Amino acid sequence: MRDPGGAEGRRRHELMAGLRTVHSTVCQVCHNCCPIEVAVEAGRAVEITGNKNNRHYAGFSCGKGRRQLAYHYSPDRLLHSQKRLPSGEFVPISSAQVMDEIAERLQGLLAEHGPRAVALYFGTQAFQTAGSSMPVIKGFLNAIGTPMVFDSVTIDQPGKMVARALHGSWLAPAHTADEAEVLLLFGANPLVSMLGLPSGNPGTWLNRRLEEGARLIVVDPRRTETARRAELFLQVRPGHDVAILAAMLRVILAEDLGDRQFMASWVDGIDRLRSAVAPFTPEAVARNAGIDADDLVRAARMYGSARSGFVDAGTGPNMAQSGSTLEYLIAVLRSVCGHVRRAGEAVPDPLTLYPALPAIAQPMPPAPATGFGEQLRVRNLTSCPAGLPVSALADEILLEGEGQVRALFSVGGNPVVAWPDQVRTTAAMKALDLLVTVDPFLSNTAQFADYVIAPRMPLEVPHVTQILDFLQVLGIGPGAPYAQYGPAVLDVPEGSDLLSEWEFFYGLAQRLNLSIEVPHPFGMVDPVALDMSKPPTEEELLDIVCAGSRIPLDTVRQYRDGLEGEAAAEPRVVVAPADPACTAKLDAANPEMMADLEAIAGSLGSHGTSDDSFVLVGRRETHAANSSYNAKAARGIRRYNPVYLNPADAERLGVRDDDLVRIASARAAVVAVVSVDDSMRPGVVALSHAYGPAEADVDDPWGAGASTARLADVEDDYDRYSGQPRMSGIPVVLSPVRQPAPVGG
Known part of the structure; x- marks a missing residue:
């Protein structure tokens, strides 16, 4: 079934369906980009299900996506931006006023300390819900001249991009x-x-x-x-x-x-x-x-x-x-x-909403993986193929002197629980002259912010599945040619005053008399200069970020349930033979x-743990998506993160389910709730990341959970290229905490 999408198509679909309308769109909770159907009654979404008309996903959607209405309609959701008073209390502030005040403070900081004093962090959700906003935000940062742009890739799997540089890369997938x-x-x-x-x-x-x-x-x-x-x-x-x-x-x-x-x-x-x-x-x-x-x-x-x-x-x-x-x-x-892949073979999942990358049966030679870009002031770190090392940003804020970061914008992230070394991170958040977070909730990090910008939620803005193309570049793409456009299916709540992420930075640029050129993520299309007297619509912005795509976005928009199969395959991408002159x-x-x-070979003989020591690893959970969809989406399930122990280890420690243990690393300690789990290897314990209180010296095991970030030290065994410290496989000591569980816990 084809549908032109957008507001006109939505109204037509509502008219045909009667009082209860069902809208096809794209889930933006995680990178799987499931096609979903959202049932709406009287302007309120009441149910989310997988789209069974989409053959690629065959009706699949995960629990996080189906439960996102609890997140969307949470009583804790911010419907107005917030300003923190000297008392620490937050009060609502209008969109116009918040942009006025931040632009004024930003102008003063730039004049006194220069552009390097301003940094921005893109969290995981910036790649999802703010994906189309990221190029506009980067255009704003280019306009003010700061090189201090960081994202979550350097605390996740930066080695994938570093390895591509060191080894070279085959120019066919x-x-x-x-x-x-x-x-x-x-x-x-x-x-x-x-x-x-x-x-x-x-x-x-x-x-x-x-x-x-x-x-x-x-x-x-x-x-x-x-x-x-x-x-x-x-x-x-x-x-x-x-x-x-x-x-x-x-x-x-x-x-x-x-x-x-x-x-x-x-x-x-x-x-x-x-x-x-x-x-x-x-x-x-x-x-x-x-x-x-x-x-x-x-x-x-x-x-x-x-x-x-x-x-x-x-x-x-x-x-x-x-x-x-x-x-x-x-x-x-x-x-x-x-x-x-060799010459003559077809690429099974070529980029769709980006221009097609060249596919040639020859190598791209190795390239430097460090020593370029901005020279950071700590640990001799520079930019790497994955970007600037996030693990250095807290020190860049705390270290006084020329080039000190004094203002931080956080978009789609929650540094206090996501960055390694919570002790340093919370100290850095408190030391900033200006902290601005774009967040629909007063998250752990937002609690330290001077201003919290209330954004539109995923169902209130249109989206495309460009993140699948980005993952394909890393070799973990959709597996078949695929793309989907997802229209907005809900209006913003009545009486709210919300901004899309890009609108906020566009408004700052207007107030600072700056022009924004939107860069292409891979530099394959020339930057697009925005009209600074008239902001683009959300749909116009999507057209800009998808410019030059292998399949035009207008074509993708025509397929209500997603563009897949033969319709997505043309034009085909076939691996070209090597250049006869290639010597790479x-x-x-x-x-x-x-x-x-x-x-490593020299340490092959050393292993093992003492009776009271363990190795701590991370763990994914079905109801959580990093720091954005855990506690809020998990209401009614479990809001904290237990520590998982093998039964033999639990017996050795003298603990059982719902007891408390203290987990101490060389850096710090947390208290967590025990969950006995026979899938764990003896001597190894697991704790899910992105939980815990905002303060680095507070424990709240039954509420906010326990922070794995607190146990990591940015100076411990860090990668020479990405600065990523040891964030898993951390040696820890566990000891029982003789404290009864709360009633109802």
């Missing part, structure tokens, strides 16, 4: 999970995270692929929902994934399982790599990682013998060791096995990566 004979997942649980496998229903997709004969290997310290379906499950000690990859490469090279022709033509450094992985014998690595050596060899042979393979690492292993080294070895593994090669032996391997 790697094999997708849809066509791989063997799937190899390190610390990834896509059945819960909705990330790592093609978009849609991950459980149904995985069942189909396994029935077709695909083989699944999972490496994880917990027997996750995904691990339970694996043919081979390696339940490892956290932080040993790099060594496991090195051992797999050793076996593959020693047994000549790789693609010799591909390596000879396009890969440099194989002999140096062979020497570097030589110490990583399966026996030594297995002993260190707490797994069976035969299983490790079997995993190497399964993956190395496959004609096509898919390998991905999740957030946990990226945070438990150097994510750059981890992802580099994954890139090397793909190249050694030749698991890339992929680098399998980057000197710094080989030095990392040498250091």
Whole structure:
């Protein structure tokens, strides 16, 4: 069924349907972009279900998306922007007045301290609900001249982009999970995270692929929902994934399982790599990682013998060791096995709402992964391929002197519970001259803000699925050509005074007499200068951010239930042959990566924990999406995050379900509620991230939960490129807290 979308199409659909109307749109709770249908009665949304007319998703939507009306209609939602008084109390302020006051304060800070004094942080939700606003906001930041732009990528999986620079990248996509004979997942649980496998229903997709004969290997310290379906499950000690990859490469090279022709033509450094992985014998690595050596060899042979393979690492292993080294070895593994697309092959999931990327059967040579962009004032960090390191931003605020950050804008994020090292982060939030958050709630971070900008919610603005294209660039895209336009299905609440994220920054630019040029995310289309006397409409803005897309946005708008299948395939993208003059090669032996391997090889004999020590890892939950959709969306489910322990560990500590334990790292401590879970490896405990109170010295285990960010130290074992510190695999000591649970807890 086709529908022109927008307000006109919505009114027509309402007229046809009667009093209860059903609108097709796109869920923006997470990156899976599920097509949903929203039932509306008397202007109020009453139910959200998956869109069964969409074949790609087949009616799937997750619980977070279906429950978002509790979030949307929460009594805690801000319907007016807020200003904090000297007393700490927040009072409503009009959109016009809040932009006037912030522009005046910003102008003074710029005049006195220069543009570097102003920083902005994009959280996860900025890529989702504020996705079309991000280019406008970046245009504003360019206009004031600040280089201090940060986003959540450098505290998630920055190693994926760093590795692409260090290793070089094949200019045609790697094999997708849809066509791989063997799937190899390190610390990834896509059945819960909705990330790592093609978009849609991950459980149904995985069942189909396994029935077709695909083989699944999972490496994880917990027997996750995904691990339970694996043919081979390696339940490892956290932080040993790099060594496991090195051992797999050793076996593959020693047994000549790789693609010799591909390596000879396009890969440099194989002999140096062979020497570097030589110490990583399966026996030594297995002993260190707490797994069976035969299983490790079997995993190497399964993956190395496959004609096509898919390998991905999740957030946990990226945070438990150097994510750059981890992802580099994954890139090397793909190249050694030749698991890339060749000339003449069609790209199964080309970009749709961005211009098509070139697909050529040759490498892009390695490039610097550090030493460019803005030089930060701490830990000798600079920009990296994933952006400026977020882990340095709190220090940039706290460190006095020239270049000190004095104003921070936070969009779609919650730094107090998301950034590593909550102790530093809360101190930094209090030290700012100006803190502005764009948030529909008085979040942990918003409680410290001078101003909180109340934005429109996802169902009140139109969206497109560009985030799927962004993920495709990282090799974890939709799996098939796909796009959807989702119109706004609700008006803003009566009597509210709300701003879209881009409207707020556009209004600041007007007041500062600045012009905004909207940049293209990949620089593939020239920037677009906005008319500063007349703001664009939401639909005009979408046209700007989708300019030059492989399939025009107007075409996508015509498909009410999503553009998929043959309609989304044209124009097709086919891999072109290599330029005969191409001499570029992929680098399998980057000197710094080989030095990392040498250091890890030297510690192969050290492992184990004492009687009272554990290793803390993170954990995804089905009802939570980072710091934006946890407590608010979980009303009626559970608002806190328990710490999960193996039954043997619980018995050793003398605790059981709903008891309290103190979790202490070298940096700080938190108190959490116990949940006994036999899926956990003994000696490993799990605690979901993005919970906890705003203050770093307050415990609220039954309410806000416990903050994993408090336990991390930005100076502890940080990645030389991204600055990402150890945020998982943290050594901790657990001790019982003899305190009864609250009544009703």
